Amino acid sequence: MFKNAGLVALGVMGLGLVAWAGGQQYVQSRKVNLWVAPRFGTQVVGRLERGVAVEVMEENGRWARVRAARVEGWVPRMVLGPRAPAERPAEPVEGAGSWAPDARRRASAVVGAGATRGVRSSGVRERLNSADAPDYRAVEEWERQSAEPDEVEAFQRELQEGRAE
Amino acid sequence: MRGGLLVAVTLLASVWSSGVIAGPVDCRRRACAQVMDAPTAEDVAVEVRVGREAVGRILRRHPLVDDPDLQRYVNLVGQSLALAAPRGELVFRFAVIEAPGVNAYSTPGGYVVVTREALGVMRDEAELAGVLAHEIGHVVAGHVAKDLRLAGRSRGLWASLIRLVGGGGSAGEVGLREATDTVMERLFNRGYRVEEELDADRFAVTLTSAAGYEAEGLGRFLERVAETRGTASPTHPPTTKRLGWLRDLIKEYGSGGHGHRGSGRFSRNVHVSP
Amino acid sequence: MDTGTAAAAGFLGMCMSLRRALGCLAALFVAAPLAWADANHYVNVLVGERAAGMAGAYVAVSDDASGMFYNPAGISFARETSLSASMNAYRLVRDEYDGRVLGGQGWERTSSSLLPNYFGLTHPLGAGVLGFSYAVPDSVSTDQDQVFESLPASIPGVKVDRHRINFNEQDTLYLFGPSYGVELGPRLSVGLTLYAQRRTTEFILSQLVELSDGRFQLSSRYLDVDEWGIRPMVGFMVAPTDRIALGVSVAHAWVLHSDARSQVTLKPHDTNDVFEEVLDADDRRRYPYEVRFGVAVFPSQNWLISADAMYDSATRDPAFGDRRVTWNGAIGLEYYWSPSWAVRAGMFSDRANTPEVRNGGTDQMEHVDRYGASLSLTRFRRGASLTFGVIYARGKGEAQLVGGATDIQDVTETSITAFLAASYRN
Numbered sequence: 047m048f049k050n051a052g053l054v055a056l057g058v059m060g061l062g063l064v065a066w067a068g069g070q071q072y073v074q075s076r077k078v079n080l081w082v083a084p085r086f087g088t089q090v091v092g093r094l095e096r097g098v099a100v101e102v103m104e105e106n107g108r109w110a111r112v113r114a115a116r117v118e119g120w121v122p123r124m125v126l127g128p129r130a131p132a133e134r135p136a137e138p139v140e141g142a143g144s145w146a147p148d149a150r151r152r153a154s155a156v157v158g159a160g161a162t163r164g165v166r167s168s169g170v171r172e173r174l175n176s177a178d179a180p181d182y183r184a185v186e187e188w189e190r191q192s193a194e195p196d197e198v199e200a201f202q203r204e205l206q207e208g209r210a211e
Numbered sequence: 212m213r214g215g216l217l218v219a220v221t222l223l224a225s226v227w228s229s230g231v232i233a234g235p236v237d238c239r240r241r242a243c244a245q246v247m248d249a250p251t252a253e254d255v256a257v258e259v260r261v262g263r264e265a266v267g268r269i270l271r272r273h274p275l276v277d278d279p280d281l282q283r284y285v286n287l288v289g290q291s292l293a294l295a296a297p298r299g300e301l302v303f304r305f306a307v308i309e310a311p312g313v314n315a316y317s318t319p320g321g322y323v324v325v326t327r328e329a330l331g332v333m334r335d336e337a338e339l340a341g342v343l344a345h346e347i348g349h350v351v352a353g354h355v356a357k358d359l360r361l362a363g364r365s366r367g368l369w370a371s372l373i374r375l376v377g378g379g380g381s382a383g384e385v386g387l388r389e390a391t392d393t394v395m396e397r398l399f400n401r402g403y404r405v406e407e408e409l410d411a412d413r414f415a416v417t418l419t420s421a422a423g424y425e426a427e428g429l430g431r432f433l434e435r436v437a438e439t440r441g442t443a444s445p446t447h448p449p450t451t452k453r454l455g456w457l458r459d460l461i462k463e464y465g466s467g468g469h470g471h472r473g474s475g476r477f478s479r480n481v482h483v484s485p
Numbered sequence: 486m487d488t489g490t491a492a493a494a495g496f497l498g499m500c501m502s503l504r505r506a507l508g509c510l511a512a513l514f515v516a517a518p519l520a521w522a523d524a525n526h527y528v529n530v531l532v533g534e535r536a537a538g539m540a541g542a543y544v545a546v547s548d549d550a551s552g553m554f555y556n557p558a559g560i561s562f563a564r565e566t567s568l569s570a571s572m573n574a575y576r577l578v579r580d581e582y583d584g585r586v587l588g589g590q591g592w593e594r595t596s597s598s599l600l601p602n603y604f605g606l607t608h609p610l611g612a613g614v615l616g617f618s619y620a621v622p623d624s625v626s627t628d629q630d631q632v633f634e635s636l637p638a639s640i641p642g643v644k645v646d647r648h649r650i651n652f653n654e655q656d657t658l659y660l661f662g663p664s665y666g667v668e669l670g671p672r673l674s675v676g677l678t679l680y681a682q683r684r685t686t687e688f689i690l691s692q693l694v695e696l697s698d699g700r701f702q703l704s705s706r707y708l709d710v711d712e713w714g715i716r717p718m719v720g721f722m723v724a725p726t727d728r729i730a731l732g733v734s735v736a737h738a739w740v741l742h743s744d745a746r747s748q749v750t751l752k753p754h755d756t757n758d759v760f761e762e763v764l765d766a767d768d769r770r771r772y773p774y775e776v777r778f779g780v781a782v783f784p785s786q787n788w789l790i791s792a793d794a795m796y797d798s799a800t801r802d803p804a805f806g807d808r809r810v811t812w813n814g815a816i817g818l819e820y821y822w823s824p825s826w827a828v829r830a831g832m833f834s835d836r837a838n839t840p841e842v843r844n845g846g847t848d849q850m851e852h853v854d855r856y857g858a859s860l861s862l863t864r865f866r867r868g869a870s871l872t873f874g875v876i877y878a879r880g881k882g883e884a885q886l887v888g889g890a891t892d893i894q895d896v897t898e899t900s901i902t903a904f905l906a907a908s909y910r911n
Contacts, residue, residue: 074298074299075297075299076293076294076295077294078294078295085464085465086469086470087468087469096299108463122295122417122464124297124414125297125421127249127824128824129246129867131298132255132300179267180263180264180265180391181268181270184270191283191286193283193287198291201288202294202422202423204476205422206471208471210471210475210476211471211473211474211476238727238783239548239562239730239783241786242823243863246825246866246867247866248910249867
């Protein structure tokens with residue numbers, strides 16, 4: 047019985063190892079190419095979108111050979127993660143409120159949750175006249191300058207097709 | 212047995228006497244950190260909030276360059292890099308600021324700025340992409356965001372102790388301003404650790420290559436900066452060292468000798484004298 | 486009826502007086518109290534979620550909550566998070582003594598214990614990391630109920646019809662206390678663990694010997710030892726290159742208070758008188774200086790190789806037995822085949838700290854050199870990990886079970902430990 051207990055334990059672990067050896071990973075980047083070989087500059091055989099579940103077939107240094115629904119190819123390991131990425135990008139401002147310079151904000155739900163982790167805005171009085179006060183207007187102006195996804199893709203294509211030289 | 216002891220003592224002594232050599236990689240980091248240390252939605256919200264506050268402070272002192280076409284161009288270069296960047300939960304933003312010196316900064320949450328003077332030193336888009344990708348690397352790896360979580364936790368202990376002893380409920384609160392101070396301190400005084408710079412460079416090589424740029428751009432830029440302005444950067448490792456590891460990284464990733472420089476597009480959009 | 490009480494007769498005296506009282510009968514296992522298993526080894530139960538999987542080769546790794554037990558300097562690397570860890574182990578030990586015990590019959594005893602054997606908590610504080618841990622690096626729990634029949638006796642013309650032994654033993658070593666680790670530079674860390682140490686031993690042995698001429702002997706013994714002390718540990722960690730770490734830790738336990746009580750009740754075969762004896766002793770057990778050296782190589786974030794050498798100094802201890810210089814080694818491997826799964830394996834030695842058993846001597850302590858292997862599997866989730874592992878060890882050696890006799894028995898000892906451990910980041 048004594049020897050058997052050990053054998054059973056080892057067997058269970060062995061089976062566990064085999065069962066879990068193949069790992070599913072998720073694409074974390076918004077868009078990433080799939081290359082035919084583990085080298086940039088080789089042929090691009092497909093493009094994966096964020097959140098796609100892939101099966102890792104093989105790893106080679108910083109590269110992983112993955113299989114998605116229909117395509118198979120190499121991606122940098124960096125773009126893969128063990129968990130499905132969050133659904134939506136995090137909003138930079140709590141709620142839809144703007145950062146009017148004279149508003150003294152209450153803690154919102156988002157920041158209130160942050161309080162448990164040590165960051166909290168309630169009771170913080172922005173010293174608006176101080177040189178250290180954030181220039182929210184400039185930040186807002188910057189945040190309005192967003193680029194459309196199509197525009198970014200076209201911009202990237204122009205480079206990759208050699209039309210930017 | 213005595214031999215083993217002697218060897219150990221000699222090793223310890225030699226390490227001690229050789230003094231401090233900069234640049235250990237973070238070798239203790241285990242693969243499981245990707246899973247165990249993954250930030251929660253709450254962490255991300257805090258990160259973005261504080262990062263926005265910090266970049267607001269930077270903009271107060273160093274305003275955005277008033278050139279919409281230039282800003283749009285730099286943003287497009289950054290966005291095309293950010294497509295392949297992990298941490299898709301962040302919105303990356305890129306801009307040029309009026310600040311003295313050749314430099315680039317990123318704050319947690321995805322705000323990346325490069326100085327106008329730095330743009331003036333660059334010759335092509337691959338160099339710009341290299342610099343932006345390096346900054347994206349710091350954000351993705353959460354080098355500064357980790358400080359915030361750490362600060363929150365450390366004070367959390369005191370806060371709970373104080374509460375335990377009977378202090379008021381607000382005794383342990385950490386203000387947004389204090390968190391932002393932590394970020395500013397890290398960016399402008401303490402700087403990144405050498406292994407964090409290596410991390411960001413490793414990331415830059417992959418990201419520029421994935422976006423179709425020549426991976427050598429960052430190295431070329433650093434070399435030119437060192438030649439024309441010296442290497443006196445208090446918050447970055449020596450250029451020769453960085454160039455060495457950049458070469459090694461390019462070899463490691465097999466990304467040498469291809470990709471585009473985008474020099475035509477760069478000179479059409481950037482008219483900044485160095 | 487004769488009652489003798491001698492205060493502070495000394496622990497050794499206790500054992501000797503029992504032996505004299507039992508006289509010259511079959512007198513099996515009188516020596517047993519001198520040989521409770523695990524005082525004879527220094528490794529025993531492996532502690533720590535990662536460390537146990539790596540066979541305890543952890544002095545140069547030590548960078549999590551279980552590091553406080555191996556090398557407190559290591560916890561200075563846990564600056565970015567606060568960690569807690571716990572571990573529960575089920576341990577089964579079997580000792581088989583060969584047929585030379587009595588009348589050609591072998592003897593076998595098993596011990597099993599299920600116990601929480603580690604809990605640790607670290608938190609960044611000031612320039613370093615503060616922690617608290619509780620560890621049980623040694624625990625034995627034996628329940629024995631055995632009957633021997635038709636044994637030879639030392640009285641001419643008489644045989645032993647039945648010899649019944651009831652044996653119950655609990656022996657556990659507890660450590661608990663704070664640790665602090667701090668980085669003195671990018672390549673050097675130092676740490677201190679200040680453990681309070683408590684060892685409790687409880688031992689009950691009842692024997693009934695029925696002779697073929699109708700006479701019988703009944704004996705019962707109760708022994709209780711309660712020991713308190715401190716066990717400071719100083720550790721250093723050095724990184725000579727980017728991917729190599731060296732660790733060294735030195736610890737020593739001082740017993741500050743010890744309280745032993747023995748009660749013996751005996752009805753010999755040749756009289757109907759009952760003898761009773763109560764003895765108290767306050768001899769303090771002496772512990773060795775323990776020095777651990779380790780080297781760890783971190784080739785990538787998926788691999789870790791670690792090796793330790795452990796030195797325990799010799800002790801002169803007239804009450805609990807002399808211990809000689811003991812060297813042990815351990816080597817461990819850690820592999821993450823995905824960020825969610827890791828497997829660890831290792832090999833270790835656990836050699837006896839007792840002198841070799843000599844021919845012609847009597848009442849010598851058991852000497853068994855053990856060698857073992859470990860294997861564990863870990864699943865990671867955000868902020869937490871869960872590990873299941875097994876440790877197997879086996880050793881052969883010699884013992885003298887029968888008090889006062891020169892007989893030597895061959896012993897085979899096997900142990901299996903299964904453990905479940907978890908850690909959390911908050």
